[in-house]
Amino acid sequence: MACRVLPFAVVTALILALAGCSNYERPRRPAWRGQAENACIAQQLIRVSAYVQPAREIDGPSICGLTRPFKVSALLDGAVRFNMVSTLDCPMIATLNAWLTEVVQPAAQSRFGQPVVQVNSMGAYSCRSMNNQYGGRISEHAFGNAVDIGGFVLADGREILIVRDWTRGDDQVRAFLQDVHAGACGQFTTVLGPGSNIFHYNHIHLDLAMHGNTSTGPRRICRPQLRPSATPEPPRDNLPNPPDIDEDVDVAHAGSPGNEPVALHAGPGPAPTGRIPDSFFAAAARGPTAVRAYAPVVPPEPVRGSLREDGAFVPEGNPADWDLTSSIPRR
Known part of the structure; x- marks a missing residue:
């Protein structure tokens, strides 16, 4: 009897196991x-080019992947290249373009007088957890919705590295990195740079994760909290700076001891010194000087005449009236 029951129990257990497998459903993104990917493409927020090429859908492992990924070798239609080809989704590419246009390039022109021509990426799409920690939450990198920026290259070839220049760069370099980090906080929903935690000492992490909404828009995570540094004034063509003059002070009185009026001088020769002569004010008080009248000028009457066959002009009337040679005594 036991021999008959045992095979039946094994078959039943096998059937139940197979039924459980059929009910298993892989997690979905x-x-x-x-x-978001489809809306970005429908709104044509990016343009397919030699630098931005569509790729095949990435589906897995697990929930990792992108519906419509792109292989990106450069941004801004090739004006700013990547140091490596990066796999990103459409919203991330569009936001990177906006960040470069509105934040990075103006900061580079202000600080260095030249644009950024390369962004050094330390990673884009990667099916992994946050900070590569075992058992951690899934990273935005797993959806092509994040990129790690390790530095920049300027038009003259100068390289700016976050791991080196964030704290040890000169004033302009550190101010530039502060500007691009602070500006990124208005473009991306997550910005993590050196000082945010031990994992971001050498790069700035940018992503478009959904952290919920606030009364002013999407909730953003920006660490460390930085303010854009003061932008230096552009050079004035090697001319000296203008004097500091209050707007409510008249130029004629500025810099004069005791607010005494001074004479403005714009002509050749030495400038007058001291006070404006009292005779000047006395003459002004007397009013305008009378203007001498002159008889009107009467224009001469036009000379009438005709043209000869040889083209010479012959005035009308007696030749003695117009031929100057007729008054010369003949010899």
């Missing part, structure tokens, strides 16, 4: 990710 949140719907908003695919919706």
Whole structure:
């Protein structure tokens, strides 16, 4: 009897196990990710080019992947290249373009007088957890919705590295990195730079994760909290700076001891010194000087005449009236 029951029990257990497998469903990516990709493409926020090429869908492992990924070798239509080809989604590419246009390039021109021509990426799409920590939450890198920036290259070839220049660069370099980090906080929803934690000592992490909404828009995480540094004034063509003059002070009185009026001088020769002569004010008080009248000038009457066949002009009337040679005594 036991021999008959045992095979039946084994078959039953096998059937139940197979039924359980058929009910297993692999985790799916949140719907908003695919919706964001499709909306970005529908709105034509990026343009397919030699630098931005569509790639095949990445589906897995697990929930990692992108519905419509792109292989990116450069941004801003090739004006700013990547040091490596990066796999990103459409919203991330569009936001990187906006960040470069509105923040990075103006800061580079202000600090160095030249643009950025390369962004050094330390990673884009990668199916991994946050900070590569075992058992951690899934990273935005796993959806092509993040990029790690390790530095920049200027037009003259100068390289700016975050790991070196964040704290040890000169004043202009550190101010530039502070500007691009602070400006990124208005473009991306997550910005993590050196000082945010031990994992971001050598790069700035940028992503478009959804952290919820606030009364003023999407919730943003920006660490460390930095303010854009003061932008230096552009050079004045090697001319001296103008004097500091209060707007409510008349130029004629500025810098004069005791607010005494001084004479303005714009002509050749030495400038007058001291007070304006009292005779000047006395003459002004007397009013305008009378203007001498002159008889009107009467224009001469036009000379009438005709043209000869040889083209010479012959005045009308007696030749003695117009031929000057007729008054010369003949010899």
